[in-house]
Amino acid sequence: MKALVLAGGSGTRLRPITHTSAKQLVPVANKPVLFYGLEAIAAAGIREAGLVVGDTQAEIEAAVGDGSAFGLEVTYLRQQAPLGLAHGVLIARDYLGDEDFVMYLGDNFVVGGIGDVVARFTRERPAAQIMLTKVGDPGQFGVAELDAQGRVIGLEEKPARPKSDLALVGVYLFSPAVHAAVAELKPSWRGELEITDALQWLLEAGLRVESSVITGYWKDTGNVTDMLEVNRMVLERLDTGTFGQVDDASALIGRVLVEPGAVVERSRLVGPAIIGAGAVIRDSYIGPYTSIGADCAITGSEIEYSIVLPRASIAGVGRIESSLIGHDVEVTPAPHTPKAHRLVLGDHSKVQISS
Structure with a gap:
């Protein structure tokens, strides 16, 4: 079995961060x-994994390399435009050959891994197998309709009137039968080749599409709110340790990881x-669920429930919460500060904030 990882999306919901960074590489x-x-x-x-990439190929390739760091042999497959999930399958046809494969969306996060679902697919070998989860806003996702026995009987992409609250998680398993389905697709009203239409084609052809409803944690990290929530979830399982320098005037409370080369002085x-490698925290408060990049x-600031990307600088700011701050950002004081700031800043931004 091979993997097909889709990492060609432009990440419009994470702008301005994704004007300069691949959304799949936001940490x-x-x-x-x-x-x-x-x-x-x-x-x-x-x-073996085929990585479907677009305009951010160079950035993703620099980060992932040949895949050996992950125990994978990675092949890069260029997608000229993000024309839908099924289009990713279409351009990967030669790479995939006649093998079964798992398709994984590169900006999705699934707690618990995919080992069990891969084992089930290998054992039962349906034409396709999908993972589902209950969501509060199914109209924002691909939605599956099940019969009384729990079998998949219909699928729709972002329906105006969802027939269920079961959204497709961004992990799909396919036999080679899906290639015939993809070859027959026409662009949807969104101008894309929809994977839900391919699944529906398989159903109408009398082929078996199995599903499982996951009870673990899944997020599509396509917007700031979900990105911060995933950060919270991962930090809950954090391995702690102090590998940098922390002075006696500082206090570390709870699960805190200070990476090598980081310096913490007179801070809580x-x-x-x-706290990322090489970071410097002085006279500041870093609150729960916060990731400070390398x-x-x-300096002289307070921040919590936020993600700060590498090389950002925050100095003299009273309070920052629920924020995603890009690479090389500078945040400094300006007159008339509110009590809290919520920021979504693109890479290389410069912002003045009152203090």
């Missing part, structure tokens, strides 16, 4: 979201939180 707990997916694929016993860190500088 949670200081590790790119894409890396969690690659690790899950390798843990399921899969050794309340976990779960992670080589950041936080």
Whole structure:
């Protein structure tokens, strides 16, 4: 079995961050979201992965390399435009050949891995197998309709009137039968080749599409709110340790990881939180569920429930909460500060905030 990892999306819901960074490389707990997916694929016993990439190919290729760091042999497949999930399957036809494969969306996060679902698919060998989860807003997702016995009887992409609250998780398993379905597809009203239409084609052809409803944690990290929630989830499981320098005037409370080369002086860190390698924290408060990236500088400031990407600088800011701050950002004081700030800043931004 091979894996097909889709990492060609433009990440419009995470702008301005994704104007300059691939959305799949935005980190949670200081590790790119894409890396969690690659690790899950390798843990399921899969050794070959095709990575579908677009305009951010160079950035993703620099981060992932040949895949050996994940125990994978990675082949890069260029997609000229993000024209739908099924289009990703279409352009990977030659790479996939006649093998079964798992398709994994590179900006999705699944707790518990995919080993069990891969084992079930290998054992039962339906034409396709999907993972479902109950959501509060099914109209934002691909939605599955099940009969009384729990069998899949219909699928729709972002329906105006959802027939269930069961959304498709971004992990799909296919036999080679899906290639015939994809070859017959026409673009949807969104101008894309929809994977839900391919699944529906398989159903109408009398082929078996199995499903399982996951009870674990799943998130599509396509927006800031979900990215912060995944960061919270990962930090809850954080391995702690102090590998940098922490002076006697500082306090580390709860689950805190200070990575090598980091410096903490006269500061209070309340976990779960992670301080990246080479970061400097002085005269500051770092609150729960916060990830400070490598080589950041936080001085005389307070921040919690946030993600700060590498090399950002925050100085003299009273309070920052629920924020996603990009690479090389500078946040400094300006007159008339509110009590709290909520920021979504693209890479290389410069912002003045009152203090």
